[in-house]
Every structure is written in structure tokens, then in C-alpha cells.
Amino acid sequence: AQSVTQPDIHITVSEGASLELRCNYSYGATPYLFWYVQSPGQGLQLLLKYFSGDTLVQGIKGFEAEFKRSQSSFNLRKPSVHWSDAAEYFCAVGAEYGGATNKLIFGTGTLLAVQP
Amino acid sequence: EPEVTQTPSHQVTQMGQEVILRCVPISNHLYFYWYRQILGQKVEFLVSFYNNEISEKSEIFDDQFSVERPDGSNFTLKIRSTKLEDSAMYFCASLGHYNSPLHFGNGTRLTVT
Numbered sequence: 065a066q067s068v069t070q071p072d073i074h075i076t077v078s079e080g081a082s083l084e085l086r087c088n089y090s091y092g093a094t095p096y097l098f099w100y101v102q103s104p105g106q107g108l109q110l111l112l113k114y115f116s117g118d119t120l121v122q123g124i125k126g127f128e129a130e131f132k133r134s135q136s137s138f139n140l141r142k143p144s145v146h147w148s149d150a151a152e153y154f155c156a157v158g159a160e161y162g163g164a165t166n167k168l169i170f171g172t173g174t175l176l177a178v179q180p
Numbered sequence: 181e182p183e184v185t186q187t188p189s190h191q192v193t194q195m196g197q198e199v200i201l202r203c204v205p206i207s208n209h210l211y212f213y214w215y216r217q218i219l220g221q222k223v224e225f226l227v228s229f230y231n232n233e234i235s236e237k238s239e240i241f242d243d244q245f246s247v248e249r250p251d252g253s254n255f256t257l258k259i260r261s262t263k264l265e266d267s268a269m270y271f272c273a274s275l276g277h278y279n280s281p282l283h284f285g286n287g288t289r290l291t292v293t
Contacts, residue, residue: 109284110284168215
């Protein structure tokens with residue numbers, strides 16, 4: 065069965081510091097991988113996605129993520145965090161994409177706090 | 181950029197009452213979904229809908245839940261007899277075509293008292 069693990073429930077970083085949020089997945093075939101961000105009281109905004117090809121994907125707001133098949137990981141990174149990045153971040157894995165069933169399995173999320 | 185719109189943003193209801201959560205997906209999208217997030221927990225898949233029928237549903241989506249696309253633009257989730265444990269944020273999402281990502285709405289926070 066598909067699953068997503070985000071081992072860090074809560075992370076605090078200083079503004080300007082680098083950030084890495086961990087995500088590990090379990091899936092038998094090549095997964096479709098996503099990172100979403102949720103600001104307080106807001107919906108889920110897509111940061112970036114991996115379908116195939118280049119394993120380093122660039123997203124919005126200066127985020128990037130690297131797909132490492134050997135480690136079953138899809139960690140999210142940002143070289144310099146801004147205070148506005150404080151939010152909850154969700155990693156998600158999807159099965160065959162584009163079909164009538166398009167179920168995403170989400171991780172439990174990582175809450176990012178940014179210190180001035 | 182087109183958005184998925186959900187109304188209301190917050191709904192409070194009494195246990196046992198029926199609620200209808202409304203969503204307007206992006207206009208040319210073909211696949212529609214409901215997800216749920218209980219406070220402090222992960223986002224969970226409820227149901228997917230395509231070609232005017234349910235294509236998959238989770239074990240959460242029991243007989244008290246139903247979905248409908250009544251008029252070609254709205255996509256609704258009905259909970260017939262709400263329970264306290266139905267309190268959650270409900271997200272609607274839509275998908276346009278192959279290899280495009282899901283677009284989520286801002287959610288409806290349902291509080292059952």
C-alpha cells in the first residue's frame with residue numbers, strides 16, 4: 065500500500081537559514097510526488113511536483129525537491145527561508161496519474177516556524 | 181489563474197443535521213474530488229468523481245455521504261446526518277487533464293456541535 069512519512073512534525077529555522085523538509089514514500093512503481101503548502105486558514109497550494117525526468121524539480125517561491133529512488137525520498141529544500149514561509153508543508157504521493165481515480169496519499173505534515 | 185471555489189468557508193451545524201458543502205471546480209476540468217482534514221491530522225481522500233459517477237471512494241465515505249454534480253458547474257458533498265467526528269476541513273479539488281496537478285479549493289471548515 066502507498067504511504068508517505070514526514071518524520072519531522074515541527075521544525076523551527078531562523079530567517080535566512082537553509083531548510084530541508086524530509087519525505088519518504090512507499091510505493092511499488094514509479095510514484096508521482098508532490099509538495100503542498102498550507103498557510104493558516106488557507107487551502108492547499110501546490111509547490112512542486114515530480115512526474116518523471118529530471119530528479120531535481122523546481123517549484124514556486126524558491127523551493128526545490130529532489131527525487132531519490134534509492135532512498136524512496138523526495139525532500140523539499142530552500143536555500144534561504146523567509147518569514148512568510150511559515151506554514152504547514154505536506155508531501156503527497158499519487159498512483160497512476162490522469163485516470164479517473166486520482167487519489168493522493170498525504171503525509172502528516174511538517175509545521176515550519178521561522179524565527180526572526 | 182482559475183481557482184476552485186468552495187462555499188461556505190465555515191459552517192456550524194448541530195449533530196444529526198444535514199449539510200451540503202459546495203464547490204465550483206475549474207470550468208474545463210473533468211475530474212473532481214473531496215478530501216478531508218480533521219484538525220491536527222493528515223489530509224485524507226474521500227471520493228473521486230468522473231463522468232457523472234463516483235470512480236473511487238475511501239472507507240470514510242460511507243452511506244451518510246453523497247456527491248453530486250447537479251448542473252455542470254457545481255460539485256457538492258452532502259452529509260445526511262452529521263456526527264461530531266465529521267468536524268473537519270473539507271477540501272474540494274479538480275483535475276483538468278493527464279499530468280496536470282490537482283487544484284484545491286480553500287476548504288470549508290465544518291463544525292458539528
